[in-house]
Structures are given as structure tokens and as C-alpha cells.
Amino acid sequence: DAGVIQSPRHEVTEMGQEVTLRCKPISGHDYLFWYRQTMMRGLELLIYFNNNVPIDDSGMPEDRFSAKMPNASFSTLKIQPSEPRDSAVYFCASSLSRGYSNQPQHFGDGTRLSIL
Amino acid sequence: GNSVTQMEGPVTLSEEAFLTINCTYTATGYPSLFWYVQYPGEGLQLLLKATKADDKGSNKGFEATYRKETTSFHLEKGSVQVSDSAVYFCALSKGVQGAQKLVFGQGTRLTINP
Numbered sequence: 165d166a167g168v169i170q171s172p173r174h175e176v177t178e179m180g181q182e183v184t185l186r187c188k189p190i191s192g193h194d195y196l197f198w199y200r201q202t203m204m205r206g207l208e209l210l211i212y213f214n215n216n217v218p219i220d221d222s223g224m225p226e227d228r229f230s231a232k233m234p235n236a237s238f239s240t241l242k243i244q245p246s247e248p249r250d251s252a253v254y255f256c257a258s259s260l261s262r263g264y265s266n267q268p269q270h271f272g273d274g275t276r277l278s279i280l
Numbered sequence: 281g282n283s284v285t286q287m288e289g290p291v292t293l294s295e296e297a298f299l300t301i302n303c304t305y306t307a308t309g310y311p312s313l314f315w316y317v318q319y320p321g322e323g324l325q326l327l328l329k330a331t332k333a334d335d336k337g338s339n340k341g342f343e344a345t346y347r348k349e350t351t352s353f354h355l356e357k358g359s360v361q362v363s364d365s366a367v368y369f370c371a372l373s374k375g376v377q378g379a380q381k382l383v384f385g386q387g388t389r390l391t392i393n394p
Contacts, residue, residue, distance in 0.1 A: 166322070173306065197382075205385045207324075220381065255323050268314065269382060271323030 165189050168272035176278045182244040185275045188237055189258030197269060198231055198253070199255040206257075213239065214261075219241050246279045253277070282307040286370050288386035293360055294393050301355040301388050303344075303370035308357075311374035312335075312380070313346055313353040318367045325370070363393045 169188040174271050177183055189196050197212040209272070211221040216233045228247070233239040243250055257269040281336035287302040305311065312331045316324040328337030342357045353370060370385040 207384045209381065212381065249326060257323070268326040271325070271326075273323050274322070 170272035180245045183246045185241040187239045187256030193258035193260045195259045197257040200252045202252045223278045227238045284385035292387040292391045296359045299357040299360045303353045311372040314371045316369040361391050362392045373376045
């Protein structure tokens, strides 16, 4: 079974450029999450979707960050313009609710983003 | 609000040693509890979970028991291997039916020396 697929695995770009991270969740999963991981702040939830609808974006650091989920099999996280402090590993995860809150999240391998 | 506190790392042990990584939580009601593991260069993987008080989750020789009286979910393994070297995250999930938001601890880096 295919897991959560993220692309690209690595991204290096210059400050000010637009960055787009992509995620394909596990087929049939109805929740999708975007996280950011840094040494200083650990693992932070940025935003999550249920049935393609954003539910909670309170973790999105500022207006430079935006996320979309146009359909059940694809989501993007965009940073425009990017800054060096955005350098981190960004993870996408998905889960299947089945009506309960105890279902595990399945993570992709992450995108390592470096902003020069 | 809900929160998870883990024992600070890094933790370094010799192969075949006994492992404990402490985890305590703060939450109202009855959260579900999880341990995730992150190997180098990879995403987090579910290691084990427990959904109600006194449940014991287990997988790959790891165990954790949901202790409501002490609000704890400590991770244990009787004999660690070099391949267990990774970062371990304790997490809780609590919300209305179907809600999936996880609250993670800060992670504990474990290194096992041969």
C-alpha cells in the first residue's frame, strides 16, 4: 500500500522565492495535516483539513503561508515570499477518522526546505 | 489546554540495556495516547497506542501503559538494540468525535551503542 507521498524531498531556494510543497495522502483518508519540524521549536501543527475543508489554521505562522486541498488526493503548502527562518522539515500526514479520535496519523517522509 | 511533557534527551544506552522514556500529559477527560518513532531522514511512524485507562500498548518489544491516576504513558523496552536508535515522540489526541488533532511532546533522542 502506498503511504503518504510528499514532493520534493529536498528544496533549496533563495530568499524571496515562492516555494510549493506537495502532498498526496493515503487513499480514503479524510484528514490531512501539515507540520513543521525544527530543532528549536520541535514539531508544530500548521493546518489541518477534513474532507478537503480547512478546519484549523491557527498554527500557520503568518500570511506568507497558505495551504490548499483542491481534492481528496492532493494538497499544497505554499510560502510566498520565503525567508531563511522558514528553513525546516515539513511533514504531511493523513488519517481516517471512522468517527473516532483515536486513529493514528500516517506521515510522509517530509520535505527538507532550505532558504538561503 | 492539552499538553505532553517528555523526559529530556538525549538518552544514550548500551545494547541490551533496559529503556524507560517518561511521558506525562495534561488533558481533561479521556484522551487517546500514542508513541511515535522517527528514524533518521524519515517521517514519524506509529509505534503503539492506548485508548483508555489501564490499556497497555505494545509493539516491537516496546510497551506503554495508560495510567490515568498518574497521567503518564511511559515507554519501556527490556533489551534495546542498535536499530532502536531514533527520536521518540509521545502524543495525545482528544476532541470531539472524529477530531484527529494530535498534541506532541518535544521528542526524546535515543542512541544505542553496540
